Amino acid sequence: MTGHTVLITITRFLIPFLLMFGFYVQLHGEYSPGGGFQAGVIVAAAFILHGMIFGLNKTRAVLPLSWLKLLAALGVLIYGGVGVVTLLLGGRYLDYSVLSSNPVAGQQLGIMLIEAGVGITVFAVMLTIYYVFAGRDEA
Amino acid sequence: MDGYFITNSLLLFFLIVTAVSVAVSRDLLFAIVMLGVFSLLMAALYLVMGAADVAITEAAVGAGISTVLLICAVTLTGREEKPARGNNIVPLLLVVATGAALIYATMDMPHFGDLAAPIHLHVAPYYIENTEKEIGIPNMVTAVLASYRGYDTLGETTVIFTAAMSVLLLLGNGVNRKKTEGK
Numbered sequence: 001m002t003g004h005t006v007l008i009t010i011t012r013f014l015i016p017f018l019l020m021f022g023f024y025v026q027l028h029g030e031y032s033p034g035g036g037f038q039a040g041v042i043v044a045a046a047f048i049l050h051g052m053i054f055g056l057n058k059t060r061a062v063l064p065l066s067w068l069k070l071l072a073a074l075g076v077l078i079y080g081g082v083g084v085v086t087l088l089l090g091g092r093y094l095d096y097s098v099l100s101s102n103p104v105a106g107q108q109l110g111i112m113l114i115e116a117g118v119g120i121t122v123f124a125v126m127l128t129i130y131y132v133f134a135g136r137d138e139a
Numbered sequence: 140m141d142g143y144f145i146t147n148s149l150l151l152f153f154l155i156v157t158a159v160s161v162a163v164s165r166d167l168l169f170a171i172v173m174l175g176v177f178s179l180l181m182a183a184l185y186l187v188m189g190a191a192d193v194a195i196t197e198a199a200v201g202a203g204i205s206t207v208l209l210i211c212a213v214t215l216t217g218r219e220e221k222p223a224r225g226n227n228i229v230p231l232l233l234v235v236a237t238g239a240a241l242i243y244a245t246m247d248m249p250h251f252g253d254l255a256a257p258i259h260l261h262v263a264p265y266y267i268e269n270t271e272k273e274i275g276i277p278n279m280v281t282a283v284l285a286s287y288r289g290y291d292t293l294g295e296t297t298v299i300f301t302a303a304m305s306v307l308l309l310l311g312n313g314v315n316r317k318k319t320e321g322k
Contacts, residue, residue, distance in 0.1 A: 025195070030276040033191035035284065041199040048207055065312060076300050079293055094289040104275040111276065111285040114292070121296050125303040126204055132310045133211035 004053075011053040018046035026119045030108065036115040040122025048130050056134050065131055068124045075121025079114050086110070146187055154180050165220045167213045175206040188251070192280045 026039030051059035083094040091098035096110025157177045164170045178201025185194040249256035270282045284292055 029281050030278055032278065033195055033280070034278075035192065035281050038192070038195045038199055041196070041204060045199065045203050048204070052207075069307070072300050072303055076296055079296055083289075083293070094293070096286060104273065107274040107286055108276060111274070111281065114285055114289065115281070118292065118296050121300055125299050128303045129208065129306050130204075130211070132306050132312070133208055135312075136211075136215060136310070 007053055011049055015046050015050055018049070019043060022046065026115065029115050030111060036118030037122050040119045040124075041126055043119075043123045044126035044130070047127050051130065051134065056131070060131065063127070065128065068128045068131070072121050072124035072128065075117040075119070075124065078117030078120070082110060082113050082117070143187070147184070150180055150184050150187070154184070165222075166218060167216075167220055168210070168218050170220075171206060171209045171213060174209065175202045178202040178205065192278075 022039045022043035025034035025042060026036065029035030029039070047059060047063065050062075082096070082099075086095050086098050087093050089098045094110075096107045097103035098106060099109050100106035154177065157173050157180065161170045161173045161177065164173070178197055181201065182194045182198035185191075185197055253259075266279060266283050266287060270276070270279045274282045274286055276282055
């Protein structure tokens with residue numbers, strides 16, 4: 001996007017703040033409104049902004065589609081894996097209380113893990129759909 | 140005429156204006172921007188009703204991602220909507236009848252925030268009383284979403300993953316073959 005100096009400069013300032021805000025929303029999902037879905041969408045929006053301003057090829061060089069497919073599956077794997085771990089530790093599927101000696105701490109640990117899984121999957125999915133849509137030729 | 144009434148009336152009025160402009164406009168880019176404005180107004184309404192998590196999600200997904208994806212789609216289809224052929228009377232009557240039936244159905248609903256509404260008497264008191272004891276986190280929405288209703292969130296995550304895989308299967312890897320064959 002040559003010649004759009006204002007857009008390029010503003011984007012350079014904005015992307016780190018977007019990423020930081022996305023991680024903030026992810027980690028503060030237990031205390032303030034937020035959580036995995038919102039954080040995944042915000043971080044994906046940062047990458048989409050990068051793709052719109054600097055060109056899709058540069059964004060694909062930073063984060064290729066193969067990595068995104070891996071990340072999407074990894075998020076669901078983390079979520080289901082937490083359930084299997086609680087099964088192996090003697091509780092029911094997705095019963096986070098058995099994850100730690102203190103049931104309340106176990107619940108919080110479980111929530112943190114699955115929110116991480118959800119965030120990773122939502123981020124990868126949004127960015128994948130953008131890559132596929134934006135990579136097609138114009139009419 | 141308290142503050143809530145003024146805020147809600149203004150937001151709903153602009154919601155109606157935006158929705159009508161989306162339906163009436165033939166310029167698709169204008170319609171997409173209006174849809175983004177619609178999502179933003181809905182996010183504000185959710186916030187006024189006290190649903191902050193839903194408001195963040197609506198603002199991020201509706202006013203952000205959806206708008207971008209629709210603009211990508213409109214670069215593929217072209218910016219002008221083809222003129223509608225045929226008579227519009229039957230669809231108009233159908234839409235008016237459905238809308239009237241829905242509005243008639245909402246007359247039976249309990250008032251917003253009514254303590255005696257059935258939705259507040261079933262599992263909600265259990266969640267409100269036991270989140271602090273059993274889970275210990277202040278945000279009850281996350282507690283319900285992640286712990287009490289963990290299966291539903293697992294299903295949601297799987298569905299969104301399936302959506303991405305379907306897009307990849309239907310549209311390919313996003314690298315147009317014409318471009319690479321020319322090299």
